[in-house]
Amino acid sequence: MFKASSRGRCQLMIQRAAPAKINLYLRTRGERPDGFHDLDTVMVGLDLADHLEVESAPELTLVSDTGLGLSDDLTGRAALALQAGRNLPGARIRVRKRIPAGGGLGGGSSNAAAALLAMDAFWGLNTPFPVLLDLAAQLGSDVPFFLAGQSCLAQGRGERLRLIQAPDLKLCGLLLFPGEPIATPTAYGWLDEDGLAEDATGTGELSTLIQAMARGDAQGALRQVHNSFTEPVRRRSPAVAKCLDYLEGAGLCPLLCGSGSTVIGLSAGSDLPQQVAKNAPYPNQSVKVMGRFPGSDRVTGLPNALSLRA
Structure with missing residues (x-):
């Protein structure tokens, strides 16, 4: 869940869950000229999640169970991408991992999406969803899905999303x-x-x-x-x-x-x-x-997967 709390005039804390995902469907459709593979995949969130916390600090830093530095970790790169070209206050990002690394559950991508949303809120940027989506696609193929906050069909290399409304799926x-x-x-x-x-x-x-x-x-x-x-x-x-x-x-x-x-x-x-x-x-x-999980509260412009032609 998203939680923001003000503690004094200059201190703000943002907390976000970064859920795991599974692919109910993943079909590769051939290698592209850029070396990526085109694919069709249906992704859903799980109630297993990492935890991300942002608080005021003199400079932008990352403390993570991965042990990686700011520019080496996808979480840090997400924050740096949002910060680029702007004079913004420092922050300390803490990531507590529960999702195993290298297991296909999307933990790194989920952390990156959570960082985009948390830092956007922390800095008060109100970045339009399409801009966040573009940044997410540059960071990694699965990152856009985690911004959407609900089940999706992803195509291309994962950046083209269609929403799947499945509130009753158990x-x-x-x-x-x-x-x-x-x-x-x-x-x-x-x-x-x-x-x-x-x-x-x-x-x-x-x-x-x-x-x-x-x-x-x-x-x-x-x-x-x-x-x-x-x-x-x-x-x-x-x-x-x-x-x-x-x-x-x-x-x-x-x-x-x-x-x-x-x-x-x-x-x-x-x-x-x-x-x-x-x-x-x-x-x-x-x-x-x-069916739904913590994501952006400003999702716009994504088509419904039911409109897809078989």
């Missing part, structure tokens, strides 16, 4: 953390090696998934989930394969998170059987999917 899941981070470039390399840079599977499922989400049909949505990275990563990571097999055997819908290595088992409803987590082969976290 999904819960179990995240499994194999402890083997997979770098995104490595996963894309495996995808290319397997000839899946342009993935023709799953092409008919996207509009069906969006429609199921919009009407709150959790079972219908789970029948349409897809991730182009699943098989390339499964073949090369025994730990990921073990997670996928365990979750499927437990009666859940197994899904790779982004390009891995975290895996989630999804279920319709609000609660998972306790034994599923108790018997899991790796550290785990029960989560709920959030």
